[in-house]
Amino acid sequence: MIEEIVDEVPTSAISSQSMIAVRKSKRILSNCRICGDSAVHINYGVISCASCKMFFYRNINVEQRETLKCDFNDNCEINIYNRHICSFCRLEKCFAMGMQRELIRGSRSTKNRKKNRPTTTRPLLVRQDKKEQPQQFPTLNLLQSDVSTLNADQWNLLSNLIHCYDEHGGLPYAQHFIKEQNSLPLKCRFKCAAIGEFFRQMLHEGQLIYEKNGDFLSLSSQDRSTLIHTTVKHTSCFGGTFILYQTQLMDYESFFQSGIILFGLPAMVSAKLLSDLFDSDMTLIKLVISILAFSTIDYVVYENTASVEMKKFIEIIHVQDMYTDLSWRYLLYKYGHTEAVLRFSNLIRCIFNANSAIIQATALDEFPAIIDYVVKRTERILVTDR
Template sequence: MDQWNLLSNLVNCFDENSGYAFVERFIDEQNRLPLKLRFKYSSVNHFFILMMSKVQRVFERNRDFLLLSPHDRTILLESTAEYTATIGGMFLLHQAKLLNDLTFFKSAEIIFPPSVMFFAQRVIDQFDSDDTFIKLVLTILAFSTINYTVYRKNIPINLTNITTILPIQDMYTDLTWRYLLYKYGHHEAVIRFSNLLRCLFSVSETIVEAHKTQQFIDIIDYVVEQTEQTLFD
């Protein structure tokens, strides 16, 4: 019962704070415009910045995250934001089917090189069909203590109390595995976890490729800055 309550609270937190309502409003506003004015570069660029920032609210309001020391929250935020904001953003795009709109896609290719969009589309194509599973995976990543994709200068890496974080990792990983077992059985659960690993490798490729553009670095820096202001103001 405790695990079902935790799962329910996590899903509700994601649905209320992930920014999907913001995405829907953006699409509605664009659809009200004449065809030739929809999804222009400036509006799509602003959309990406806000969308990737808003998805972090899920983790700002996670009860386990808020129990950590301010220092450890900062370390986790700065080391995982690239993953959580990138995957969370692609998940929202996937839910809204925005990349299926050619006009939006072309504007996105101006912001990010075609190679980045290619990798992003591949990640989206590999997303599991179970949205709850993806939300659980995002939560696990938010508490990840390993940062190995790219090297960024001037980011502290030492947690003050990793023994507090490891049980949280274990708890969400165990919850995810039990959820898959309950819903799909052992064989299907193994397949879905294997596919998840393949998807995460594609995410790493996307982030490495995106790091070649200053635009992506600026967005991640903005996401971290805005989240820190929310947490510590």
């Protein structure tokens, strides 16, 4: 009798219940094979999070892959905290974990199938194929200036600013510091004294990117001195946090704890938030640091020093506008208007967040002392000795 009742149950009901159970079981979280983040689905052949799925989809085409390169000997460790830093190593890990471009559906696979179609089709069908073809992605090769709004002089300026930062931005010093600290016993790593000296030397080296900046050197000695006194705190905070972002120093617990002792918990939290807000486009961040070096912004904190007026204020504003316009044109060229607006808005958020970190760090003596040290040394090199 029991068997008869079971047999009378519709198979559709059994299958639907089992499918619901299967779906629920699939909702159990796993770890992304690429970065270690939480993951639910298999994307392109590998269990991966939504971020790595979209990253693989956006970077799989040949043109995009050719623009990627690693600044750390092609051996970056990819995890949830640093996955946005090195696109080259992240993509290589996607392939190493088993992601397959053949499993991508949509515009890319359709585009490849259309390329492989025989050319003996009727004219009407050829016209229809052209109409249905998806709009091609703009090239990311910055040498293709004929499709950009940047002229030759602006491309040269962009190249010079980026080259100056790469040469004198302080990143090599930070990488050497990490290597030195990792060679020490665990108990001796990232002590407060070492961290304080690290910030003094790193931020001082970061200011030397203007030693070969023609726009800066063309100013009068008084204006150069005034700019150094008013902008070093901004370029140091923004540029210093950018180096921490590139080297992942914030992820070292002992480094973060020493930073709290030196600069206070609120300042370190703001710096960490700023690091998380940074755009993945390194070129854009480097341009923003150049803009800040010629900015006239200041935070509302009482300082026991008299303000000095600039002799040629209009010239400084002109340089600031020129660098800002260059950054905006670069964004338009590389990302289009909508994405450019979003990225530029995020940069403004980053600047405000850096401003908050400066105010909070000023509450303790260490940050003002470091800034004073950097200002005096930079002024001696770029003003007094010239």
